[in-house]
Amino acid sequence: MRNAFEAGSGIVSNWDVMESLLDYVFIKMGVEGSNGGVDVPIVMTEAVANLPYSRKCITLLLQHANLTDIKF
């Protein structure tokens, strides 16, 4: 069993799992936007004092979903 978070913290370290989880969430929410993206902005929480690398990776993940409006 794999977890997306680093053990003992809330920092995302396994990006394959995180990508799969985000896909799973969007499927279960019935998100089918135009041009295969998400038409609604996303507010995402993160760990306190999150690393810029972690935030960059999650932004890249969401950009693959054609989403540009994201707040942390």
Next chain:
Amino acid sequence: MAPSAIDTPMHDAEPENNVPPPQLYPPREAHFEKFIEPRPDGYQKAKSRGGDRAAIVIDNGNAAPFAPISRTRLLIPNAQVRLELEPAGPLKMHLGSISHLYSLNTETESWARRIPSLGMMCLLTQLLADI
């Protein structure tokens, strides 16, 4: 004997019966309950409001300010299991609470049992989406 030992105190402490019972918010277990059907109605409603009037909130379980709200659409544990049933066969992937079912006899599950309660809370950090 000291006066404080024999005199009755002037102001008695408040009886315990006046204290309202605490409201408990127990953590949700990561057990698999049932298949989660896709629920596109919330997304359609958000789209009809316009792009700037609604948002999808994804709570990674770190700050958890959105966890107690009642409009939570989806609450899943942050876990994934990959199964390779045959050598070089198709790879099956399970996400969310069902992954705890498939991991009963693996080494990872025994690792999950060994970790202390704080680690278990991290295991149960939930990913939440709300419209």
